[in-house]
Amino acid sequence: MAQVTIIGAGNIAGAVAGIAAKAGAQVQVLARELAKAEAVAGPLGGQAGALGEQLAGDVVVLALPYAAVPEVLDRYAGALEGKVLVDVSNPVDFETFDGLVVAAGSSATAEIQARVPDVKVVKAFNTNLGATLHTGAVGTVPVTVLAAGDDHDAKDAVLSLVRAAGLRGIDAGSLKRATELEAIGFLQITLAAAEKVGWTGGFAVID
Amino acid sequence: MAQVTIIGAGNIAGAVAGIAAKAGAQVQVLARELAKAEAVAGPLGGQAGALGEQLAGDVVVLALPYAAVPEVLDRYAGALEGKVLVDVSNPVDFETFDGLVVAAGSSATAEIQARVPDVKVVKAFNTNLGATLHTGAVGTVPVTVLAAGDDHDAKDAVLSLVRAAGLRGIDAGSLKRATELEAIGFLQITLAAAEKVGWTGGFAVID
Numbered sequence: 001m002a003q004v005t006i007i008g009a010g011n012i013a014g015a016v017a018g019i020a021a022k023a024g025a026q027v028q029v030l031a032r033e034l035a036k037a038e039a040v041a042g043p044l045g046g047q048a049g050a051l052g053e054q055l056a057g058d059v060v061v062l063a064l065p066y067a068a069v070p071e072v073l074d075r076y077a078g079a080l081e082g083k084v085l086v087d088v089s090n091p092v093d094f095e096t097f098d099g100l101v102v103a104a105g106s107s108a109t110a111e112i113q114a115r116v117p118d119v120k121v122v123k124a125f126n127t128n129l130g131a132t133l134h135t136g137a138v139g140t141v142p143v144t145v146l147a148a149g150d151d152h153d154a155k156d157a158v159l160s161l162v163r164a165a166g167l168r169g170i171d172a173g174s175l176k177r178a179t180e181l182e183a184i185g186f187l188q189i190t191l192a193a194a195e196k197v198g199w200t201g202g203f204a205v206i207d
Numbered sequence: 208m209a210q211v212t213i214i215g216a217g218n219i220a221g222a223v224a225g226i227a228a229k230a231g232a233q234v235q236v237l238a239r240e241l242a243k244a245e246a247v248a249g250p251l252g253g254q255a256g257a258l259g260e261q262l263a264g265d266v267v268v269l270a271l272p273y274a275a276v277p278e279v280l281d282r283y284a285g286a287l288e289g290k291v292l293v294d295v296s297n298p299v300d301f302e303t304f305d306g307l308v309v310a311a312g313s314s315a316t317a318e319i320q321a322r323v324p325d326v327k328v329v330k331a332f333n334t335n336l337g338a339t340l341h342t343g344a345v346g347t348v349p350v351t352v353l354a355a356g357d358d359h360d361a362k363d364a365v366l367s368l369v370r371a372a373g374l375r376g377i378d379a380g381s382l383k384r385a386t387e388l389e390a391i392g393f394l395q396i397t398l399a400a401a402e403k404v405g406w407t408g409g410f411a412v413i414d
Contacts, residue, residue, distance in 0.1 A: 098381075098383060099383070104311040104312025104313075139348075139413035139414065140413075141346075141411065170398065170404075171403065172394065172397075172398065173397060173401075174305075176306070177394065177397070180390040180393060181394070183386065183390030184387070184390065184391055184410075187379065187388070187391070190379075190380060190384070191379065191412075194380075196378065196379075197412060197413065198413075198414055201412075201413035202412070203391075203410050203413075204411045204412075204413050205398075205404060205408075205409070205410060205411075206347075206404065206405075206408035206409060206410075207404060207408050
C-alpha cells in the first residue's frame, strides 16, 4: 500500500489528502509540524535534520504556495532523495496577476527538479480547482488530473493513486509539459477570480 | 450585419465560416483566391496591391497554419488597417512536437500584432479542436470559445459573433493571455495526437 505525505494545510492539501485516503493509502499530513516548526524555530531551514526524517511517504505532495516551496525543499532535501515529489503549485505573480514568477518557458516544476535532482518530481493537480477535487467533478463532468514528469514510474504512481480514488488521470507528457499545465492553472485562476467561471467549474477534460 | 472574411481552407476555416454564417454575418472565404495566387504568382507577396483590396470583412479570420501567416500578413497589410484580425493559430513546432516556434513567453498573436500594429488582433478559436466547432460540443459539453486581445471592441465583435451563433464565448483577457491560450491549444493537440483524448473531446470550459 502506498504511503503518502502531504506537506501543507490549504484547500488543495486537504483535497489531495482525501484522494490519497480514498485510494487506500496511508496518509501523513505535515501541516501542523510545519506550523510548529515555524513558530518555534523561525525559518524552516533551521530544523533540517530532525524534521526531515519525519517524511513517511514514498510519495510526498508539496501542497504549498510556490513562495513557500524553496524553504521546505531545503529543509527536507536529504529526506526526499529517491522519493516521488508532487508539485501542485501555480506560481502566479500575485502582485501583477498578469503572469508567473518563474522564467518564461520554464515552470515551477522545472525549478523544483533543478533544486532536487535526485528526487522524482511530478507535476499534478495544479489544473484542478480545489472544490472540484473535493467533489470529484467540474460542474457535472468527472474530474481529470493531468500529470507531467520525466520519471515514468513516478508519474505512474501518482496516476495510479488518482485512479484508485475513482478520478480520471491522464499522463500529459514529460516535465517540459509542466509549462503548459501551469499556463492552464494560471488562466483558470484568472477566469475564476474574474467570475467568468465558477470556482466549482473551470477546465474539464473530455475523452 | 457583420461582414467576415475567412482566409484559409482547412478544418478551422470551414468551422469558423459556418459559425459566422450561423451568426447571420456575410461570409467571404478566400481559400480559392489564395490557392490561385500561389499557383499563378508563386509567393503571395507578389499579389499585394490588387488582391489586398478584396477583403470584404470588418472581421478577418486568419485560419491558416502559423507558418503561412507572415506571407499573408505582408500581402494584406494595407487592406487590414483598422480591421479586426482573428488569429486562430497554434504555433506548434511540428519537427519536435515538444514546444512552440514562437519565443517562450510570447505568442503567435503577439508576433502578429507586432507585425501589423494598426490592426486590432484578437486570439480566438485556437483552444477549440475543429470537430468541436463543427458540432458545437466538446463531448456533451457545449463549446466555449476563449478570446484574448488588447482592443475591447474588437474582442467584443468576435465574442458577439460566437454568441450569435449559439456558442458560449468568454473574454480571456488581454493579448498577453494568448500565451496561455496557445499553451492550452498545444497541450490539447499533443493529448489528441497521443490518443489520450479524442479529436471530438479535449478541454471544455465549465461555468
